[in-house]
Amino acid sequence: MFKKLLRRTTLVLSLLILLQPASVALADYRYDWWGNAMPSQYSYVAEDAYNGKELQVGDFNNPMDLFVDNNNLIYVLDSGNNRIVVFTEDFNPVKIIDHFRSANGEENITGAEGLFVNKDGKIYLADKANQRVLVSDQEGNITRIITRPDSYLLDASVAFDPKKVLVDDRNIVYIISDKSSQGAYMIDEAGNFLGFYGRNKVMLTVKRLLDVTLRKFATKSQRDKMVNFIPVEFANFDIDEKGFIYTVTAFSDDPFEDSMIKKLNPLGTNIIEDTGWYLWGDMPDFSTTETTWLTNFCDVAVDENHFIYALDKGKCNIYQYEQEGGQLAIFGGNGSTLGRFLNPVAIETLHGKIFVLDNTKKNITVFEPTYFGEISIKAFSMFEDGYYLDSKSLFDEVVKMDQNFEYSLLGLGMAYYEGDNYKAAKKIFERSNVANGKYSEVKKEIRNEWMKEHFAFIFFGIILAAFVFIIASKIISAKVHDMNKRSITKGDK
DSSP: OHHHHHHHHHHHHHHHHHHSOHHHHOOOEEEOTTSOEEEOOOSEEEEEEEETTTTTSOOOOSEEEEEEOTTOOEEEEEGGGTEEEEEOTTOOEEEEEOOEEETTEEEOOTTEEEEEEOTTOOEEEEEGGGTEEEEEOTTSBEEEEEOOOOOTTSOTTSOOOEEEEEEOTTOOEEEEETTOOSOEEEEOTTOOEEEEESOOOOOOOHHHHHHHHHHHHSOHHHHHHSOOOOOOOEEEEEEOTTSOEEEEESOOSOTTTSOSEEEEOTTSOBOSOOOSSOOSSOOOBOSSSSOBOOOOEEEEEEOTTOOEEEEETTTOEEEEEOTTSOEEEEEEOBSSSTTOBSSEEEEEEETTEEEEEETTTTEEEEEEEOHHHHHHHHHHHHHHTTOHHHHHHHHHHHHHHOTTOHHHHHHHHHHHHHTTOHHHHHHHHTTOGGGHHHHHHHHHHHHHHHHHHTHHHHHHHHHHHHHHHHHHHHHHHHHHHHHHHHHHHHHHO
8 A cells, every 4th residue: 555655656746847847947057177067956046036015115116226235234226116125134124215315406216227335325326317326325315426527538439328336445436337348437536537447358369360450451441341349348346345346247259268257456457367268157059150159147246255146137047156266056047937037137145145136027036055055155165265174074065965066076176185185186186177287286296295205215226226336337347357358368379
């Protein structure tokens, strides 16, 4: 009876799995060294999704941005309703700011696309529709309006259509303008234009080099028809507690060589090292005659452990990277079910949770890390902080749960390496393609270790060999001398 019940239960469960929509059954994945999509353990799961009505603030209308301030309050830029809604971490309503007043009277923010709240609680709104940035207090009183700066440093042809804004600890305002490839505007408290920050570079490819050569021999009318090589504009950015600014570029015509995500220092220099293999976004589609780039980044967020989360508007994915650029997880996807998106526009993190704002669904999805995701974050965090040996047990558990996780194999190998267990490190590095450089290093250490262990034997062996060589040389020399002496004696006779 029990066996029959077990068979029926198994059959029912199998049918339920087969009948599940594909969007629910798909697992998380990441790319290996060769660019193959590998299934992975779930790092994050969608716990819930909240719309305005469920949060008792009325339906959202064209929500455009999301922000978490220093007090762990969550701000939603509900542009269509001309308001900002503020929640606690648990999404309990705190306040609604729906009236904005300046010296000119009532201000409208329905054209705003970007939101930032500085350490003092000032609210910065990138009002693209009106080509300005509004600075408001927590009551909606506009204390400053930033318009296009008047400066000899600024070319008249450069657009000023603010779509995203952030502020550093020096109260310097960084503005990403639509249709501007110069980088982010930098404006100080006095309204002075300080220049552009972190401009993307044009990547030289074989095709571009050929076009440049052809341009030299083309007529003026032909050159006018050719595509000008200009840097791609930033799509969005975020700033961490140390003042590093992380930028994300919407797309790239060569993501194998380009840095679609950057970590910029105060000089605007990218400090994420180029590892020489594909990092950012999804693999291109090579199925057609012309390669199609699938990734369309729209936002980036950095958590308290400096893990990077990039939001892809194209495939509706979330990409997780450790601070050196290693791809850890890809999850989310397109769809109407929980954990999937129709038009994601903003991403934020708080205490391990991930919040994603969907403009079409008009809701906020909350992701929480799984056990696998938690120990992965702990392992990489400890490793980055220099606790190599302490991270070993965590990496070991991660690898046991996901054998395809090449970056965790690298971390486990490095834990053995830092503990001077080079033979164990070599075995781990052999399993990870991203550890090629470390594999060479550990082989060198093994050779050095072998030399140290056998130094006395090698040293005395060399001395013995030298002694034998000297004795043998003397014996041979004596014999040769004796033979020559005998030959001379015979000749005299």
